[in-house]
Amino acid sequence: MMAIEITRTDMSTSELRAAAARTKDAKAVRRILAIALVLEGADRKTAAEACGMDRQTLRDWVHRYNAEGITGLSNRYWAGPTPLLNSEQKAELARMVREGPDLEADGVVRWRCVDLKRKIEDRFGVVMHERTVGKQLAALGFRRLSVRPQHPKSDPLAQEAFKKNFAATVKAALPETAHGKPLEVWFQDEARVGQQGTLTRTWAECGTRPRAPRDTRYKWAYIFGAVCPSRATTAALVMPRADTSAMNAHLAEIAKTVASGAHAVLVMDGAGWHNSSALRIPDNITIVTLPPYAPELNPVENIWAYLRANCLAITVFDTYADIVDRCCSAWNAFANDPERVRSIATREYAKGVSA
Incomplete structure (x- = not known):
């Protein structure tokens, strides 16, 4: 192996050691110090071992130093292949x-x-x-995601206007008796749960398509659910049908759950039984109707998705009583988790509304 020789004379050993002290790259520091040791008269083996390298490696770095000076002792990182797309x-x-x-x-x-x-x-x-x-x-930040359904008649501009003007809409809808009272914003909706159930995603081995039971019979019940995200409070009933009488029972249940002395703004869609002339609205509730075809503004829709995916899917119900029991268990599990209630039901456009 040929002897090592440093041909550059532009830096003394003291200058090299001073440069090493200023260098943040630990690998470059070891190389600079090895060069300084060689200039001070140390043999190649001693200089290499003192700086954590073998003799051949030191010889290669001496060649880089001779050609480029101290800047040549830093690693050169490959920029990688040319991108396929600019x-x-x-x-x-x-x-x-x-x-x-x-x-x-x-x-x-x-x-x-x-x-x-x-x-x-x-x-x-x-x-x-x-x-x-x-x-x-x-x-580019894209993933394969399940799409959310959107009604072809939905109006994004109307939805944005509803969110932007929500506080003014509430203020205009409140009766005189509600002014000065603490105000609670509630959201309400219904979901049908029955023997013709739903399936959901599951973990399975690659290349397989897992099977899951799904009934084809026609018994079902309806969950009437309402949630107040600011208090992490819910009110729900499981009913055999969705009609005005069921809605009246649910309104009475919500009214009992509203905090004492407070007034509730109940946000819900325009279903027929929500606007019936036979609807009995409690004194501590004011109804605000969502724009048509705008389920994305109602967080209870997200609650249904959560319950179906985690509590109600991939299930066969033998009787109507089984359906009711599972609906009650699913809603109670959700209602007893305040953090989840707030996480799913909170909507920015409904925050900070006052009477």
């Missing part, structure tokens, strides 16, 4: 995914990796594997 192309891909495909132009109603592979090749002239398309989407 920033403008990635932005265009993200836009395409957000907007979704056009059935007539693209021939599909949802994007798959194979569809985007063809689109990327046609649009940008870049050929990549389907798995690579998936990695590109993941890097």
